[in-house]
Amino acid sequence: MTAEQNPVPSPTPSPTSAASPSAAATAAAGSGEPELLTGSGAIIRTLELLGVTDVFGLPGGAVIPLYDELMTQDAIRHILVRHEQGAGHAAEGYASASNRVGVAIATSGPGATNLVTAIADAYMDSVPILCITGQVFSTLMGTDAFQEADIVGITMPITKHSFLVKRPEDVPGAIASAYLIASTGRPGPVLVDITKDAQQKTAPFIWPPKIDLPGYRPITKAHGKQVQAAAQLLADAKKPVLYVGGGVIRARASAELLAFAELTGTPVVTTLMARGAFPDSHDLHLGMPGMHGTVPAVLALQEADLIIALGARFDDRVTGKVSEFAPNATIVHVDVDPAEISKIRTADVPIVGDAKDVLADLAVSFSAVLKTTTPDFTEWWTYLDGLRKEYPLGYSEPADGLLAPQYVIKRIGELTGPEGIYAAGVGQHQMWAAQYIKYERPNSWLNSGGAGTMGYSVPAAMGAKVAEPDRVVWSIDGDGCFQMTNQELATCTINNIPIKVAIINNSSLGMVRQWQTLFYDGRHSFTDLNTGHGSAMVPDFVKLAEAYGALGIRVTSADQVDDAIKLALATNDRPVVIDFVVSRDAMVWPMVPQGVSNSYVQYAKDHAPTWGEE
Incomplete structure (x- = not known):
């Protein structure tokens, strides 16, 4: 996902980049004299200017100042949850359904720690959420004050980044930076912890704030020679597969994936996180791979001579026993996060870049290759179509008379x-x-x-x-x-x-x-x-x-x-x-037991009466 695809400040936020901020907010941002706001007011104003219209949260002592000001405005809808974990998952659902950043609010201590499960969940699945937590007074930090918890330290391994804000003048920059980090590159959760005194004190509201993230430079455009190499490998392959992960959805690259698959005629498998990235009804789609994947999808990966992984991370539920996964396949690995490439399976052609841009570039390069090379996947498709016919997805009626x-x-x-x-x-x-x-x-x-x-x-x-x-x-x-x-x-x-x-x-x-x-x-x-x-x-x-x-x-x-x-x-x-x-x-069913090879044709045949009936 790129910054250009989101209403976010990039690299310095602009009020015109937000989704319809209120007239008052726009006027304040555009006037010559900075408005004096409390830190809580600055939180709300910043969210509004970033285009946030909905937040999920639950108040407590360390966020009372923020909640006091939330009730004085109507630009942002606050939904009062019954548990902070619910706020976090709601923010995830909001983001995953809309490609917008989800926002959750919680108080300090247990309020913040109740968000941890949802934050970890968002981190694993690359979901862009912004979590705003209250913290005890800065003068009390480190004293084991009532409801004090080092939420920045607690969440450090499960966030893209965390901010601790102790001054009201730092609020706009921290939240704008958090929003930018959450929604660009590989999306994910970012936490902003704000002390109660920073919420209560006032400071001039400066917009746009200066964003200084010297170590944060998401790569979106892939190296041209790597893309060309991948295109040539595809043209020369006999048994290729497009292994599509959730990164394609996060990058909003489904249209580009469809165009590239149809251009090349390559079989497509979509992981659990990528369901819907490619239409199930399409003839090129073999289904979901992995532990409970379809036989055609699992064996296509296992027997491929070329795998082009797009926004996928070769996790254990897909690969089975890693050392025996796709033993004859050359690997092209496309991911916006360079840390994922070759982490589990070494990539022969590593491509760091945004899936939307890379797929478009691959289509151009493959079209050029077609001038000198004629790919032939006929034999491969004959085999895969045979698997589809022999192993359709189905189920048997339960013997106990209850619902299937x-x-x-x-x-x-x-x-x-x-x-x-x-x-x-x-x-x-x-x-x-x-x-x-x-x-x-x-x-x-x-x-x-x-x-x-x-x-x-x-x-x-x-x-x-x-x-x-x-x-x-x-x-x-x-x-x-x-x-x-x-x-x-x-x-x-x-x-x-x-x-x-x-x-x-x-x-x-x-x-x-x-x-x-x-x-x-x-x-x-x-x-x-x-x-x-x-x-x-x-x-x-x-x-x-x-x-x-x-x-x-x-x-x-x-x-x-x-x-x-x-x-x-x-x-x-x-x-x-x-x-x-x-x-x-x-x-x-089907099921590949944990830790075994995906080469399980005999296992599938043994269970055909169980799951192979329409």
């Missing part, structure tokens, strides 16, 4: 359509949502990929709905995940954020249970949640939904599925929660 979770999720996608947004929790339902919903556009699939954070779905869906109010937003959650952050349903009801929640209720921690079944001789140790099977329902999700002011529905048979989904789609005056009681014995 795959069917439920598939119908949610079919009845909602590609314009919807789907935010998943973590576990089996996450994999089924990645497999059985057809994604045709970027920013339609939100999930916690790197950190695998249970509790992500409901607040992320809430944030996505705030960012994209005209889209249908589903939270596809498990009964375990839902119980971690369902308090944000109150936030949704009170603030008119009508998300739809589908609880895939197998009354257990499903993915852990699956591993226990497969690898621990069926010893299901502490994975039973008692939420949907038998007489006990603790809690009763329908009653819980109603207590939060949402519409609660329970579905126990296949003939009820469509009517429940249609009712949810038709209900837009409040959130909707559907408790789908599904089989606890359903498993996610």
Whole structure:
């Protein structure tokens, strides 16, 4: 992602670069005499000038000055969450659905530490969020004062950068710098910790502030010779694959990816974080690779002679046993973050640059190569099409007579359509949502990929709905995940954020249970949640939904599925929660066990009756 793609100051902020600041803010920024503002006022004014229109937060002692001034303005909508982790995930969902920077606010001490999980999540998945935390008075720092925590130190390993602000005059520069860092280069979370006295004191508000980041120079334009080398390798290859990661979505490069794939005729696989970067319906798309990927996608990577990795990082869930991953493949690795290139798999052609720019350059270079070289992928495609025919994605009906979770999720996608947004929790339902919903556009699939954070779905869906109010937003959650952050349903009801929640209720921690079944001789140790099977329902999700002011529905048979989904789609005056009681014995297939090679054709054949039926 480049600075030019975002309404951010680059390299020195300008009020005209923001998205419609108020007339008062614009006048103040453009007048000759600087306005005298408190540090809290400077926070709000800076956010406004940067184009921020929505923030998620929860007040406390160290941010009371900021909250006192928030209520005196109407340019920025503040959404009061019920837990700071919810604010962080909501900011993530907001950013992931809209490509805008999400903003979360918390107080000092436990308020700030409650953001840590969401910050770590955003760091792993390269989500641009700005976290603003209050800190105790600067004179009390280091004394173990009430609710003091070194949040800058705590978050240093999981942020792109962190700022500690002790003076009101430093507020605009810190926040503008944080916004710039979060949204450029490889996106990610940035934290600004502001002492209470810095919020209370006044200083002239200088706009634009001077931004001095001497060590921050994101590379967006790739080296021409490397791009040419990659184009020539592709033209000479017999079994190439485009290995597409979430960086393509963050770079807003889906159109360029589509154009390049169609120009070259190269097979495409999209990782868990890249679902929607390339249309599922396209003939060139082989599906999702990795532990629970499709057989064609997994074996295409494994047997390729050339892999062009675009905004992907060769993580363990894709590669399996790294030493045996794609043993015959030449690697072209494109990433905006030079630290990722050759970190796991050595790149034969390293290309540091923004995916949007690199793909455009690759298309030009490949077109030039076509004048002297005629690529031939016919034999490769014959093999891949054979895999697609032999190993279609499918599932068997559960033997216990309960709902097939795959069917439920598939119908949610079919009845909602590609314009919807789907935010998943973590576990089996996450994999089924990645497999059985057809994604045709970027920013339609939100999930916690790197950190695998249970509790992500409901607040992320809430944030996505705030960012994209005209889209249908589903939270596809498990009964375990839902119980971690369902308090944000109150936030949704009170603030008119009508998300739809589908609880895939197998009354257990499903993915852990699956591993226990497969690898621990069926010893299901502490994975039973008692939420949907038998007489006990603790809690009763329908009653819980109603207590939060949402519409609660329970579905126990296949003939009820469509009517429940249609009712949810038709209900837009409040959130909707559907408790789908599904089989606890359903498993996610295909599956490459952890730590083994991706060469698992025999494993796939052995399980064909389980997952290969339409």
